[in-house]
Amino acid sequence: MYTFSNKLKTFSFILMILGALGLGYGFMTSHKSLEEVKEMLAEEVAHHGGGHKAPTKAHAAAAVEDHSDDAHEPNAHDALADVGHQTADAHHGDEHAEHVQHQIANRPWSALYVAAFFFMMIALGVLAFYAIQIASQAGWSPVLFRVMEGITAYVLPGTLIVLGIAIASGTIGHYNLFVWMDPEVVAHDKLIAGKSGFLNLPWFVIRGLIFITGWSLYRHFARKFSIAQDTAEDTKNFKKSFRIAAGFLVFFIYTESMMSWDWIMSVDPHWFSTLFGWYVFASMFVSGITVIALVTIYLKSRNYLEFVNENHLHDVAKYMFAFSIFWTYLWFSQFMLIWYSNIPEEVTYFITRFGDYQLLFLGMVVLNFVFPILMLMNADYKRIPWFVVISGLIILFGHYIDIFVMIMPATVGDRWFIGIPEISAILLFAGLFMFVVFTAFTKAPLLVKGYPFRKESEHFHY
Numbered sequence: 001m002y003t004f005s006n007k008l009k010t011f012s013f014i015l016m017i018l019g020a021l022g023l024g025y026g027f028m029t030s031h032k033s034l035e036e037v038k039e040m041l042a043e044e045v046a047h048h049g050g051g052h053k054a055p056t057k058a059h060a061a062a063a064v065e066d067h068s069d070d071a072h073e074p075n076a077h078d079a080l081a082d083v084g085h086q087t088a089d090a091h092h093g094d095e096h097a098e099h100v101q102h103q104i105a106n107r108p109w110s111a112l113y114v115a116a117f118f119f120m121m122i123a124l125g126v127l128a129f130y131a132i133q134i135a136s137q138a139g140w141s142p143v144l145f146r147v148m149e150g151i152t153a154y155v156l157p158g159t160l161i162v163l164g165i166a167i168a169s170g171t172i173g174h175y176n177l178f179v180w181m182d183p184e185v186v187a188h189d190k191l192i193a194g195k196s197g198f199l200n201l202p203w204f205v206i207r208g209l210i211f212i213t214g215w216s217l218y219r220h221f222a223r224k225f226s227i228a229q230d231t232a233e234d235t236k237n238f239k240k241s242f243r244i245a246a247g248f249l250v251f252f253i254y255t256e257s258m259m260s261w262d263w264i265m266s267v268d269p270h271w272f273s274t275l276f277g278w279y280v281f282a283s284m285f286v287s288g289i290t291v292i293a294l295v296t297i298y299l300k301s302r303n304y305l306e307f308v309n310e311n312h313l314h315d316v317a318k319y320m321f322a323f324s325i326f327w328t329y330l331w332f333s334q335f336m337l338i339w340y341s342n343i344p345e346e347v348t349y350f351i352t353r354f355g356d357y358q359l360l361f362l363g364m365v366v367l368n369f370v371f372p373i374l375m376l377m378n379a380d381y382k383r384i385p386w387f388v389v390i391s392g393l394i395i396l397f398g399h400y401i402d403i404f405v406m407i408m409p410a411t412v413g414d415r416w417f418i419g420i421p422e423i424s425a426i427l428l429f430a431g432l433f434m435f436v437v438f439t440a441f442t443k444a445p446l447l448v449k450g451y452p453f454r455k456e457s458e459h460f461h462y
Contacts, residue, residue, distance in 0.1 A: 002304055002441040008434070015431025022424025026108035030421075034094075037101045102174070103412045108421040109176035110411040113165050115425035117263065118287075118403050119433045120158030121280075125288025126151040127219055128252055128281075129319075134222070134245040140315055142457040143307050146446045147296055149223050151288070153440035154433055156216045161429075162263060163208040170201060177411055180269045192269050199266055207262060211255045218248040230449040238452055256281055264403075267410040271349045275334045282330050286323035286368075287399045290392040292316055295437070297385045304446055307458050310383040315460075317382035320395060324372035331365065353405055356414040360405050367398025400426070 032040075130148040133141045170181030179185050180192050180199040192199070221244055229237040257277030265276050273279070293316045299305045338346045353361045375391040376382055408416045448454055 001444075002299070002438075002446055004438045004442050008438060012431040012435040012438075015427045015434070017431075019424045019426070019428025019431060022420050023108060023112060023428060026111065026421030026424060030105050030108050032101060032104055034097055034101060037097045037104070041097060041100060100413075100415065103415040105174065106176045106411045107415060107417075109165070109169050109173055110407055111421035111425045113162070113169070113177055114400070114404050114407050114422070115429045116158070116162045116165055117407075118400050118426075119154065119429040120162050121284040121403075122287045122291050122433070123152055123154035123158050124215065124256075125284035125286070126292060127155055127215060127288075128249070128256075128285060129288055129292070130222070131218070131245040131248050131252070134241050135249055137242070137453065139453045139456040140312065140460045142448050142451045142453050143305070143312060143460075144292065144296060144316070145226060145448050145451070146441070146444060147292055147299070147305075149226060149444075150437050150440040151291060151295065152219050152223075154436045155219050156212070157432070157436060159208075159212045159215065163205070163212065166208075166263060167201070167205060177407075178266055178269075179410075180266060195269060199269060204262060207258060211259050214248075214251050214255060218244060218251075222248075226448060226451075227444050229451055230445065232450050235452055237450075256284075264406050267407055268349060270345060272346070273334055273338070273349075275330055279327075279330045279334055282323060282327040283399050283402050286320060286327055287396060289316060289319045289323060290395050293320060293388055294392045297389055299441075299446070301385075307447055309460070311460050312457075313385065313388060314379065314382045317376055317388050317391070320388075320392065321372055321376040321382070324368055324376075324395065328365070328369040331368075352409045357405050357409060357416070360401050364398050364401040364405060367394055367401065371395070371398070 126148050130145070130152060132138075133145070133148075166177060169175070169177040175182040175185075178199075180195070181201055186193050186196055222241055225237040225241045225244075229235075229241070260277045260280035264280060265272070293313065296305060296308060296313065296316065300308055335350060338350060341347075371394045372391060375387065375394075381387050404418075404422075
C-alpha cells in the first residue's frame, strides 16, 4: 500500500496556500478606477511615442467665444466642428478606458479559470485513456491501472471547480469570462442573441452537471469494480468494467465536444470551428498520458510499482509522442483551413492571437510538436526516466500555454501577462491536484490483483 508522505502532503498544502494568497493579491489589485486606467493609457501612449495632444474642449470653446477682430465666422465654425469631434473622441476614449478597465478586472478570473481547466482536463484525459485500455482489453497497461485510477480521483472536484468558476464569473463577477452571460450584450448583439437558446446560464449549468455526473459515475463504478475484482474468484467485475467502459466512451465523445464548446469556445461566442472538440480532446489526452508517465516515474523512484518496467514506460512515452503529432495535425488542420478560406467571422480568431499573442501562439507549436518529435522519436530515449520527465514537463507547459491562448484573448485582450495571478493559480491547483491524487493512492493497493491480464502486463516486453 502507498503511504502519502508528510513531506509531500505538506508541500501540497504550501502550494495551495501560496496560490490562494497570490490569487487574493491578484483580485485586489485588478480593480482600478476609470481615472487610473486613463492615466495608464496616457502613459502607454507617451511611452510609445504618441502624436501631438489634441486641443481640449476648453480651448475650442474659448475660440468660439472669442469676439475679437480676429475671430471671423469661419474660425467659429471650425471651432464648433472641433468641439463635436473632440466630444466624440472623448466619448470614444471613455469607452476604450472602460473596456480596458474590464479587461484588467478579468485577468485574475481568467488566470484562475485557465489553471482550473488545465488540471481538470488532465484528470479527464486519463479517465478516457483508462476506459480505452479496459474496453480494448489491452494487455500491457493493467499494472498502471491504479495510477490512472488515482489521477482520475480529481475528475469530480476538478470539474465542479471549473463549472463553479464559470458560473461565479457571470454572477458574483461582472461577466468576466463569458460575454454571452451579460443581458446587455445579448440585447445589442444579434449573433449572440440568436445563440441564446443554447448559450444561457440555466442550460449551461444543466449541461455542465450532466457532463460531470456521467464522468464521475463512470469513474466511481470503474474504481468499485476494479477493487472488487482484487478479491473476486470469477471475472464478473471485469466484465462489468468492460461493458461500462464501452458505454462511457460513447457518452464521453459527445459530452467532451459539448464541454469544449461550452467551457472554452463560448468565450468567443462569435467564432466557431467544427474541429474544436477534437482539438481540445487531443490536448486533454496527451496531457493526461504525460501525467501518467510522470507519476509512474515518481512512484517507482520511491520504491513503489516494482512490477513496472522500462517497457511500460516506453509504451506510455510512445503515446506521448503519437498524440503530440495528432494534436499538431488538428492544430494545423484548423488553422490552415480557416486561414485559407479567410472568412471574416472565422479568421478573426487567429488575427487576434497573431496580433497580441504571437510569441505564445507559435511558441506552443514548438513546445507541443517540435520538442516531442526531437526528444521522443528515438525508441531508446523513451526508456530513460529523466529524459521522459523533461519531455513531459515541456509538453505540459506547452499545453498550459495552449489553454491560455484559447481563453485569454477573449477575456483580457492585449492586457495579458504571466505574472502573480497566473503563477499563483497554477500553484493552487497543482497543490490541490497533488493532494487529491496521492490521497487516492492510499485507498487501494497499487497493483490490480484479480484482473485477467495482470500476468501478461507484469511480464510485458516490447
